[in-house]
Amino acid sequence: MTNTKIKFENVEFTYIPPSGRPVRALERLSLDVAENEFVSIVGPSGCGKSTLLYLLGGFLPLEHGEITVDGRKVSKPGPDRGIVFQHFALFPWKTVRQNVLYGLERKKMDAAQRDELAQKYIDLVKLTGFEDSWPAQLSGGMKQRVAIARTLVTDPDVLLMDEPFGALDAQTRGILQEELLAIWGLTRKTVLFVTHDVHEAVLLSDRVIVMSARPGRIKSTVNIDLPRPRNSEVTRSQNFASYCDEIWGLVREEALVASGIKT
Numbered sequence: 300m301t302n303t304k305i306k307f308e309n310v311e312f313t314y315i316p317p318s319g320r321p322v323r324a325l326e327r328l329s330l331d332v333a334e335n336e337f338v339s340i341v342g343p344s345g346c347g348k349s350t351l352l353y354l355l356g357g358f359l360p361l362e363h364g365e366i367t368v369d370g371r372k373v374s375k376p377g378p379d380r381g382i383v384f385q386h387f388a389l390f391p392w393k394t395v396r397q398n399v400l401y402g403l404e405r406k407k408m409d410a411a412q413r414d415e416l417a418q419k420y421i422d423l424v425k426l427t428g429f430e431d432s433w434p435a436q437l438s439g440g441m442k443q444r445v446a447i448a449r450t451l452v453t454d455p456d457v458l459l460m461d462e463p464f465g466a467l468d469a470q471t472r473g474i475l476q477e478e479l480l481a482i483w484g485l486t487r488k489t490v491l492f493v494t495h496d497v498h499e500a501v502l503l504s505d506r507v508i509v510m511s512a513r514p515g516r517i518k519s520t521v522n523i524d525l526p527r528p529r530n531s532e533v534t535r536s537q538n539f540a541s542y543c544d545e546i547w548g549l550v551r552e553e554a555l556v557a558s559g560i561k562t
């Protein structure tokens with residue numbers, strides 16, 4: 300038996316905007332993620348994927364149900380959960396090194412230790428030599444490497460990634476996917492990864508969760524029973540293509556519901 304790391308139990312969430320109608324984002328959502336598991340979440344736009352991550356991150360107050368990490372209730376952000384967003388979210392006035400060090404600001408360690416740790420993660424994401432560059436001098440892929448290093452440096456148990464490669468070109472995306480898998484192999488975090496890219500979800504994951512149109516619930520769970528490493532032999536296999544087709548079909552149905560074409 301594997302250990303449950305993250306548990307969502309009957310989670311519901313409604314946005315109440317200052318004006319206009321409330322938006323029911325999640326409804327009766329339950330999900331268990333095992334320790335070290337790599338789980339991707341796919342679903343039509345607006346189905347509540349980001350909301351699910353923000354709730355787990357502790358950035359939104361839980362309205363109903365319960366979310367636990369290692370059996371402890373989530374109520375606010377914490378160092379056990381690190382998040383990487385789609386749009387880099389770097390400080391433009393800080394260099395690469397300073398951005399990565401930011402994650403360590405509140406840790407009790409001396410400056411030399413901090414620098415050493417920051418360097419380790421800058422090296423891990425292959426940005427050696429760019430320590431003193433400013434974000435404006437970096438490509439999109441490099442910026443996202445900085446964001447990943449800044450999150451990993453705090454050594455969170457759980458890594459939450461919200462379309463982290465969504466804004467990158469296909470080639471850079473492919474490289475970062477490979478590198479993320481290598482890092483995951485080394486650090487063995489539990490990863491919850493949101494993506495619109497079904498190929499990416501199958502490539503990376505142990506399990507892919509398909510969410511329904513809003514209000515988001517879990518529509519299906521697909522175990523990706525493919526060997527690792529997921530090299531080209533695996534990605535070119537019939538099994539890989541079948542998983543992609545199956546998940547595409549499930550997402551498509553919900554996208555049609557979301558767009559009002561199907562009920």
Ligand SMILES: Nc1ncnc2c1ncn2[C@@H]1O[C@H](COP(=O)(O)OP(=O)(O)OP(=O)(O)O)[C@@H](O)[C@H]1O
Nearest residue numbers: 314316322324343344345346347348349350351513
């Ligand atoms: N601050 C907010 N106020 C009101 N409604 C919101 C707010 N944030 C999100 N929503 C709505 O809640 C629903 C879920 O949003 P969420 O961002 O979680 O979806 P998503 O699945 O991440 O979408 P996407 O794939 O486009 O990123 C959407 O209908 C969205 O419009």
Ligand SMILES: [Mg+2]
Nearest residue numbers: 348349350461
């Ligand atoms: Mg989103």
